[in-house]
Amino acid sequence: MFSKVLTCHKALWAEFISEFHSTITYCPGRLATLPDAWSHWDNMYPERGVDLISKNPQNFHQVIKKNGIQESKFFSIKVEIFSDLVDNIQKDVWQDKDYKEILKKLERGESVKDYSLEPQAKLLLFKYRVVIPSNEEIQLNILQKHHDSPLAGHPGQEKTLKRIKREFYWAGINQFIKYNVSSCQKCS
Numbered sequence: 001m002f003s004k005v006l007t008c009h010k011a012l013w014a015e016f017i018s019e020f021h022s023t024i025t026y027c028p029g030r031l032a033t034l035p036d037a038w039s040h041w042d043n044m045y046p047e048r049g050v051d052l053i054s055k056n057p058q059n060f061h062q063v064i065k066k067n068g069i070q071e072s073k074f075f076s077i078k079v080e081i082f083s084d085l086v087d088n089i090q091k092d093v094w095q096d097k098d099y100k101e102i103l104k105k106l107e108r109g110e111s112v113k114d115y116s117l118e119p120q121a122k123l124l125l126f127k128y129r130v131v132i133p134s135n136e137e138i139q140l141n142i143l144q145k146h147h148d149s150p151l152a153g154h155p156g157q158e159k160t161l162k163r164i165k166r167e168f169y170w171a172g173i174n175q176f177i178k179y180n181v182s183s184c185q186k187c188s
Helices: 008-017 083-095 097-107 136-148 157-167 173-182
Strands: 115-118 123-126 129-131
Touching: 083 097, 083 123, 083 136, 097 115, 097 123, 129 157, 136 157, 136 173, 157 173
Parallel strands: none
Antiparallel strands: 115 123, 123 129
């Protein structure tokens, strides 16, 4: 792949494919032959009128077990962060003077516009995004995960900002990300 910036999806596939020692070559459609019987599973597609699951039960697994659904307000937030980072966020947000009063109100059961408290992880949420305290070490850790890691692929200022703002919130997030990403040598 010769793309300067890979999407997360392409980066995952590039990393996976790099483990194999093979060569991928393009074959124009006019030179391609018809697939043979070896490239098809005879049991993959059922006959007309036969249920796919009853024909191939081994191809499907139970997604939701009976009585296995638990209510969680945190299910819609896709946050892929390490447990030590979560611990630091939890500890520091309760010490942060900007959020202390909001947290106290939420603990008492009062509602605060756009803020909520995730009950299991005890994280403060602003419009369903995790609130990050005024701790530059935590903010840099999040930035590195969404910008510097091999899966992030150094996407530049705007894409990095969009990725982080999808999951996190902190005061001055725009300036912080633009300042730090502008000094990235790989992006410039």
